[in-house]
Amino acid sequence: MAGDSGIHFEDxxxxxxxxxAQVPRHPAPARLRVSLxxxxxxxxRRAWAPAWLAPAASALAMGMVMLLWxxxxxxxxxxxxPLRPLAHAVINDHxxxxxxxxxxxxxxxTLLRTMEESGVLLNWLFTGDDNLQLVNAQPTYIEGRxxxxxxxxxxxxxxxxxxxxxxxxxxxxxxxxxQIDRWRPLIRTENGFSMILWTQQGLLCALTSDLVxxxxxxxxxxxxxxxxxxxxxxxxx
Numbered sequence: 273m274a275g276d277s278g279i280h281f282e283d284x285x286x287x288x289x290x291x292x293a294q295v296p297r298h299p300a301p302a303r304l305r306v307s308l309x310x311x312x313x314x315x316x317r318r319a320w321a322p323a324w325l326a327p328a329a330s331a332l333a334m335g336m337v338m339l340l341w342x343x344x345x346x347x348x349x350x351x352x353x354p355l356r357p358l359a360h361a362v363i364n365d366h367x368x369x370x371x372x373x374x375x376x377x378x379x380x381x382t383l384l385r386t387m388e389e390s391g392v393l394l395n396w397l398f399t400g401d402d403n404l405q406l407v408n409a410q411p412t413y414i415e416g417r418x419x420x421x422x423x424x425x426x427x428x429x430x431x432x433x434x435x436x437x438x439x440x441x442x443x444x445x446x447x448x449x450x451q452i453d454r455w456r457p458l459i460r461t462e463n464g465f466s467m468i469l470w471t472q473q474g475l476l477c478a479l480t481s482d483l484v485x486x487x488x489x490x491x492x493x494x495x496x497x498x499x500x501x502x503x504x505x506x507x508x509x
Contacts, residue, residue: 391419
């Protein structure tokens with residue numbers, strides 16, 4: 273190798289020795305050294321998360337999977353019973369008759385006035401026999417429906433009420449119906465009372481009593497046949 277100064281070097285090693293001997297060397301600034309160390313030593317940083325987060329997320333995911341698996345087998349809410357408010361109102365009216373009702377000697381004139389006030393008329397009705405006697409009649413209001421209530425009393429002192437109120441849109445469900453003679457009314461037992469319900473001439477009719485045992489319910493069915501056969505209600509509205 274030759275330069276302008278006329279100095280000749282035989283090989284690269286000799287060139288290196290000459291450079292180290294003749295070229296001045298300066299230390300790197302401190303800021304440059306720090307910057308290089310930080311750059312070369314940098315590592316990708318992971319997002320921080322609390323130690324409990326991963327197990328909690330796993331448990332939540334498992335819970336959602338179990339819910340999706342179990343949900344089809346969970347019971348669905350029962351549909352609303354449109355007859356329930358009417359049935360409760362009839363029972364409440366029956367209870368008031370037990371507490372405040374009385375036997376009337378003038379039951380026939382009372383019945384005529386009651387039919388006029390209630391708007392529910394009877395072409396004919398069951399007035400009684402040796403086991404069951406009509407003792408009172410009064411107008412009634414069941415869930416805003418004006419109707420009629422007849423009170424009977426049997427030989428053992430049980431009060432049996434026959435209620436008829438306009439209910440043209442009410443449809444009795446099939447569940448709970450039983451065959452009694454040639455009819456299939458609905459039987460319900462609630463709050464210590466038994467009810468036999470049926471529809472007739474656009475009216476909801478109910479026979480209600482505290483006859484709830486199997487034997488007593490059989491007696492109530494007999495009363496139903498007597499009342500159903502001998503009573504024909506209708507509304508003037």
